[in-house]
Amino acid sequence: MTISDWKRTIYALLALPAYLAGPKARGRLARRWLGAEPGLGGFGAAVAAFPVGLLVWYLVGRIATFGFFWTEAGAAGSWGGPSLLGAWVVHFFCAQGMAVVCMWLLRPLTRWQVRTPDLVDSPHSR
Template identity: 45%
Template sequence: MTAATRARTPFRLLLAGFCTVVQVLLLGLTAYLIVRVVTYGVFWDADADQSGTWGGPTLLGAWLVHALIGLPGAAVSAWLANRLGRAAARLRLPPT
């Protein structure tokens, strides 16, 4: 067994696996929310009272408000997923 193989402890590999699982769950949730928001207009009930919804009584206003909230959220989740992926890759490498 080489020194590099011994340096990759089971704890580091387990932590790398945990980072990967969290990354996949985060990206899955983000993808679900993006698809949900994009297809929400298909199920919009124009006859119902929309006065209490985010963005007001129009579909355009609701989409605008959701986009203003969702775009920064998607950017933050992509950044966080990138950080988790880099951390997992560093944990899988032997320490220098």
């Protein structure tokens, strides 16, 4: 997971609203987060990328706040329980695996939305 992957997740969340806001918003967003110009199409890719990006940030937020939702009643059925640390570690690694797959899926979805796909994965964008 590189900084480019994290930028793609942010772009995936904002691309669909940017399509609705117009071409200027799409251009600013693509240049800011991907370092590329927006393509002519890509609305379908933006629709598909939105829930994937949302899932990544849900997982990050959920793992970061895992202890706030911990109850002794839920500890017995929790993976890695009965301790909070054990449950957090198990859930962290499960979420990390899911986030890696989601970020891998976002690569082609964001490439379809921009004109110059070479810029998206260039070493200078990391």
